[in-house]
Amino acid sequence: MSSTLGDTIKLSLFGESHGEAIGIVIDGLAAGIPLDLDFINHQMDKRKAKGKTSTARKEADEIHIVSGYFNGYTTGTPLTILIQNTNTQSKDYSKTKDILRPSHADYTAYEKYHGYQDYRGGGHFSGRLTAPIVAAGAICMQILKNKGIQIGTHICNLHGITDTLFSDDVPSIEAELNSLDSKAFPVLNEDTASQMQAEILKHKEDLNSVGGILESVVIGVQAGIGEPFADSIESKLSSLIFSIPAVKGIEFGLGFDFATTTGKEANDAFIMKDGKIQTRTNNNGGINGGISNGMPIRLKTCIKPTPSIYATQDSVNYQTKEATTLQIEGRHDPAIIHRAAVVVDSMIAIGLVDLYTKRYGYMWQYEERV
Amino acid sequence: MSSTLGDTIKLSLFGESHGEAIGIVIDGLAAGIPLDLDFINHQMDKRKAKGKTSTARKEADEIHIVSGYFNGYTTGTPLTILIQNTNTQSKDYSKTKDILRPSHADYTAYEKYHGYQDYRGGGHFSGRLTAPIVAAGAICMQILKNKGIQIGTHICNLHGITDTLFSDDVPSIEAELNSLDSKAFPVLNEDTASQMQAEILKHKEDLNSVGGILESVVIGVQAGIGEPFADSIESKLSSLIFSIPAVKGIEFGLGFDFATTTGKEANDAFIMKDGKIQTRTNNNGGINGGISNGMPIRLKTCIKPTPSIYATQDSVNYQTKEATTLQIEGRHDPAIIHRAAVVVDSMIAIGLVDLYTKRYGYMWQYEERV
Amino acid sequence: MSSTLGDTIKLSLFGESHGEAIGIVIDGLAAGIPLDLDFINHQMDKRKAKGKTSTARKEADEIHIVSGYFNGYTTGTPLTILIQNTNTQSKDYSKTKDILRPSHADYTAYEKYHGYQDYRGGGHFSGRLTAPIVAAGAICMQILKNKGIQIGTHICNLHGITDTLFSDDVPSIEAELNSLDSKAFPVLNEDTASQMQAEILKHKEDLNSVGGILESVVIGVQAGIGEPFADSIESKLSSLIFSIPAVKGIEFGLGFDFATTTGKEANDAFIMKDGKIQTRTNNNGGINGGISNGMPIRLKTCIKPTPSIYATQDSVNYQTKEATTLQIEGRHDPAIIHRAAVVVDSMIAIGLVDLYTKRYGYMWQYEERV
Amino acid sequence: MSSTLGDTIKLSLFGESHGEAIGIVIDGLAAGIPLDLDFINHQMDKRKAKGKTSTARKEADEIHIVSGYFNGYTTGTPLTILIQNTNTQSKDYSKTKDILRPSHADYTAYEKYHGYQDYRGGGHFSGRLTAPIVAAGAICMQILKNKGIQIGTHICNLHGITDTLFSDDVPSIEAELNSLDSKAFPVLNEDTASQMQAEILKHKEDLNSVGGILESVVIGVQAGIGEPFADSIESKLSSLIFSIPAVKGIEFGLGFDFATTTGKEANDAFIMKDGKIQTRTNNNGGINGGISNGMPIRLKTCIKPTPSIYATQDSVNYQTKEATTLQIEGRHDPAIIHRAAVVVDSMIAIGLVDLYTKRYGYMWQYEERV
Secondary structure, X not given: OOOEEOOOOXXXXXXXXOOOEEEEEEEOOOEEEEOOHHHHHHHXXXXXXXXXXXXOOOOXXXXXXXXXXXXXXEEOOOEEEEEEOOOOOOOOHHHOOOEOOOOOOHHHHHHHHOOOOOOHHHHHHOHHHHHHHHHHHHHHHHHHHXXXXXXXXXXXXXXXXXXXXXXXXXXXXXXXXXXXXXXXXXXXXXXXXXXXXXXXXXXXXOOOOEOEEEEEEEEOOOOOOOOOHHHXXXXXXXXXXXXXXXXXXXXXXXXXXXXXXXXXXXXXXXXXXXXXXXXXXXXOOOEEOOEEOOOOEXXXXXEOOOOOOXXXXXXXXOOOOOEEEEOOOOXXXXXXXXXXXXXXXXXXXXXXXXXXXXXXXXXXXXXXXX | OOOEEOXXXXXXXXXXXXXXXXXXXXXXOOEEEEOOHHHHHHHHXXXXXXXXXXXXXXXXXXXXXXXXXXXXXXXXXXXXXXEEOOOOOOOOHHHOOOEOOOOOOHHHHHHHHOOOOOOHHHHHHOHHHHHHHHHHHHHHHHHHHHOOOEEEEEEXXXXXXXXXXXXXOHHHHHHHHHHHHOOOOOOOOHHHHHHHHHHHHHHHHOOOOEOEEEEEEEEOOOOOOOOOHHHOHHHHHHHHHOOOOOEEEEEEOOHHHHHHOEHHHHOOOEEEEOOEEEEXXXXXXXXXXXXXXXXXXXXXXXXXOOOOOOOOEEXXXXXXXXXXXXXXXXXXXXXXXXXXXXXXXXXXXXXXXHHHHHHHOOHHHHHOOO | XXXXXXXXXXXXXXXXXXXXXXEEEEEOOOEEEEOOHHHHHHHXXXXXXXXXXXXXXXXXXXXXXXXXXXXXXXXXXXXXXXXXXOOOOOOOHHHHOOEOOOOOOXXXXXHHHOOOOOOHHHHHHOHHHHHHHHHHHHXXXXXXXXXXXXXXXXXXXXXXXXXXXXXXXXXXXXXXXXXXXXXXXXXXXXXXXXXXXXXXXXXXXXXXXXXXXXXXXXXXXXXOOOOOHHHOXXXXXXXXXXXXXXXXXXXXXXXXXXXXXXXXXHOOOEEEEOOEEEEOOOOOOOEEOOEEOOXXXXXXXXEOOOOOOOOOEEEEXXXXXXXXXXXXXXXXXXXXXXXXXXXXXXXXXXXXXXXXXXXXXXXXXXXXOX | OOXXXXXXXXXXXXXXXXXXXXXXXXXXXXXEEEOOHHHHHHHHHHHOXXXXXXXXXXXXXXXXEEEOEEOOEEEOOOEEEEEEOOOOOOOOHHXXXXXXXXXXXXXXXXXXXXXXXXXXXXXXXXXHHHHHHHHHHHHHHHHHHHOOOEEEEEEEEEOOEEOOOOOOXXXXXXXXXXXHHOOOOOOOXXXXXXXXXXXHHHXXXXXXXXXXXXXXXXXXXXXXXXXXXXXXXHHHHHHHHOOOOOEXXXXXXXXXXXXXXXXXHHOOOEEEEOOEEEEOOOOOOOEEOOEEOOOOEEEEEEEOOOOOOOOOEEEEEOOOOOEEXXXXXXXXXXXXXXXXXXXXXXXXXXXXXXXXXXXXXXXXXXXXXX
16 A cells, blocks of 8 residues: 555554654564664664754654553554654745645645645655654564664765775674664764765755765575565565655665676675585675575665755746746755665665564564563 | 565466466456457567577467456456476486575575475576566556557666667657567667677677666656555565566666765756646656656666576585585576566566556556547 | 455554554545545444443543544545543553453453553453544545445344344335434334343343344445455455454345245346346345345344453453452443444445445545545 | 455465366465375365266366475465366357346346456356365365364255254364265264255255355364454454355354343353363354454354256346346256355365464464474
8 A cells, every 4th residue: 555564564654744743553563572662762863853964843753652562562463653743834835835846746746636635844755754664663673683683774875975885794794783873974984974964064055955875784684584576575675665755776785786797707606604505795685586595685775865955946836837936945954865774774674574574473573582 | 475466456476497387367457458469479579588699498488368368358357377388308406406506596495495495497486487477567568558658678788788778758768669669689779789699699608697787668657656655656666676586776767876966956847848747857767756747757677697607606515515516507598688678568567557556446457448 | 464454445453442542544545535524423423332321431532633634635645543542440450450351352362462462451352443443434434425325234133122124125225324324222113222222221230241133234336346256245344344343243135044045035036127237136135246236235243242241250360270250340331232333334334445446446435526 | 356365375266167277376385385185185076066966067176286386395486276177068158148147146247347257157256266265275274284273164054954063072073073074965963964965956856956054163273363353263264255155144153143142141251171271161163352262163154045046037138138037057056055165164274374374474384394
């Protein structure tokens, strides 16, 4: 369905940018998972607008659990999370609603919902809807962490400024993930962080915006997870990650660079290492035939520049069908890529819990934690 | 499920490379669609191994409709297509089954199916399974064509050799699609075809293989198709296309090039043209907020080099856990990208029929054809 | 999933009896449906505990729409309804939680959720969860009414006291449905109402409870709705109605009485009437081969006596595994059948909107209303 | 979807009565299940038309496994079963297709498929489609048997002639199931068998048909299986069983008899027995709150009289809209209830494997069998 993510766990996402609240219902969690609320809030915090590189709309994003949670544990029945919208500005959107913002969903929403969409601040298409995804993703990450699975994402390219990539070996990756987890700006190399932030601010002053590329890695996934075809890991994760607003590209392992390799170069030879079957290289990003091979899962996600910019743009009035210009008011982000990193982590976590649950049932989420 | 594609139409894919037959059941087609068998066979033909650039295993790939088809029309009940495997070689796979072929699904299948997989020729993971997808996709393309929607895919990059990209305007694209439809090798520029074929043969002689990038375009999709989040066009198409073996990257519109643009450059300004709201540029590939905006839908798919190569490779014996070398015998493709183009077309068609059917019901597939 | 109802429209039900709130997310509604809040409240009112024949727990059951609703119309994105639990008594459930209430879900919840269930007042298994179903059902009934489809349910048997059955002809049924809609106690024959209420009170005084049979009818469904097998009308409606707590039997048309008929008696001969193909009798309850035939859809639902009774009962302590006796305290219903009628109506409405939407898409919910 | 059954295992049913073949694809089976083909054939045999109490159309119903099966074990990829239609008579159905057979799906199919249905012998609506269900059900029963779960169904009422009901205690039920498994006519009491068969033949001579009631029991299901609401055991099983042609009623435990009991009589007191929590009575048929309580699961299914009778019936010509009479030719069953018993068993097995797989994953089907 339009806003129902997942299969063996189902996440029903709801809300609008300027409605009363946004939220999510998670159906398919096992009973008895002790939620780490500090961790959830820690993840929520990563997504929050902070400082000058983000929108001036600062939301508390306090999660409020309405159901499925009792005495500190999940009950096994649908867990509902509500997040109030507290910082909506009472401007009159109805005046500007017909001037279509370029590269936003204003026009497509008009055509799809024939005028009945909640047009205030992008409505259901708003990036705010990623807040409940992060809350749900944090629960999934917690489940995975208990199984020894860790996920992390950093900006590897922001308008041409590049960060160090994740290492190849698991211990180094683990260290990188730990370091990343405590950073306010998700990059591996600290110097890069300040360059990227300066780049964002430069474009902000120019009434402009920038995008970039996120690199993600997952360690600890056993070989044999995922399914051929419809539920290949690539299918599952891409479907979820492309649900995130502004994502326009995804690649696994070498990704588009496979186009300029040959089979000899690209094939990952099998070797014995530490008593286990591994591959010498990991060009396939830990996935063969849609199924995990035990190596780190690696993927990159491209985030387009925020379409909301302060510069004057050409547009059309939907009602009058006349050309016009548009100067977007309100508060918005000169870049969202640093806030999107945790959303990608969350979607990966949701996808992996979904695939593990298919194989081992929802009891898998619980039983080994005793 | 593992091999069940789609939502409002469900396609249940089955079979193994060296089993008796492969096939697909399509549940959710309207009654009364007059199948154009010539067109289906024409599409099947595009996928067939032909000449020296493909495997020596030549399969007739005759489609045999077992159910759901009566007096030349779909009946509205599940349509089943069977394709016999006729050209399987009776070699003894059990000897080599434990020597894991690099970058194939041999190892992951072993781990997932704990030794019970059909290991002959890749089993269910074989590229042969794309034959029923093409048959189903041809039916979907036929439905779409009746609605004025056309789809086409060409190789825009084969190991560095590039083809002209699709044009921007619909009439030119239409001409390109028509021209492409009759070509044995899916490129727009005829000179490029011979260069690419020579490149494939060069690597074949070198016991090697190559990959590349496919560019796809869809014209005629009205604005308002697709859903936010889970059923965004990007989610739906990426999920289906990543089901195709060897696909490792997908991007829409500018895709990864968004990383080096700014909002000012990337935003697609709205304009009035031919009395309709359109965008001046189409950097978003016809999709905003996951929903079609009426502009051509554009995407690129990266196909990795065929993992089957004749060169000797390092590997491991799954049972003995000992390092070994492997020289893949049998018949295989030095490149599959030219055969994959029609598979991508098919997946796009399946995805779009799925999304249209969600909005207008399965009756949409039928009613306007009267 | 456990608590996600429907297919082309998805309803994600959540909450517990003594949690903060219960609610539902409806994903798959068209944009532009003008909600009739008075009608929704009217339906909610039918389900409310009133007078002595129901529990002393009186809940306001005010529906609060959190998302998917804007300026009086549905937006086409998920519509979320919250209902606060206001009248929960602060008794200490933890003392009695291990004494299993006979014929309740206490024991099965213990086994399924291994001790983590919210045991207060039945938790997620509580009849309170039918309140959001009624709210969602009211929206679906409103959609159907716009298409000329009407649904109604009355008690045809309460502990042996029987009501008149619905008539056979549509105009009479329509009159009966209109009359029924305004009644506080859902029976066709007013005299029967007082007898049934007296019967309930008699058993209440005896610290006992009673059940009965509901008869439902739907008029206005065109021939051709429903699907063979998995989505037969009987499959769809039974699946939804058996989700209602206390339902233990469902039959369509003659139902179990078919066992004592013959084909000659049971077959519904086709006739021409009012220029339309109809059947002379309607033993099949408007459904042939799982699909509507244009005649009124008729079904009966058996509701067991409320398992909560004040009489002392034998039980077992789950933790000590010792036999014990139990006297249920708290507030409960001596019968719930009169409150269940509107829940059955709601489930029928949900099921029919689901089946219509499969055939005509979600746009069907909207387009003809203009 | 119309003909796709199940959730965590998906069964895609296809074919028509007079097409070339019917069949089913099962997606979601674990790898490594050693199929007992003798058992599958034994189950298929129970459904076959035999002797004078069934149709003269005798089909071999040989199952042919096309995919998902290798060296005697399931592979974990979709398992496809084909059953040829061998005994179709080449009569000209096109002459009679417009004379609607009462209580068949002729009219509803016409309306739903607007004339494109395969009308020969009921097409996809034919009882023949239950053959692949029995094959799939046999595989599920085999999985369940390995876990100590047994299922059985007998005719408890055939046009008023009643059989002994299943016992209450598990050892007796087990003996009854074993005895039943070897019987050609599924009743517990041998005398009843001959009476019922005589009754069928009597009505056959009268150009008539009869129906009846099936009683089913399942032993060995642990407490805690099933889900609240949408996937309650009652919802899951009723949805599947109502997919079987001719089923018009289902009840669990006391079923409709709950209407004349009180809570005191109906409640199943908990007791300790054999060191386990059990209930003294089993009026709820082993299910509380939609979830198994460890007691035998008990249900009854009403099968209507076969609508195909040789007597002349009133009907209408669909095309001319004129009243006419109809004398059904061809071969058909004077009763199908004895053949339907194994179909109900199969659906129960499919439903239980589905629910167990949701809880424990598809690996549950395999792992404990080692």
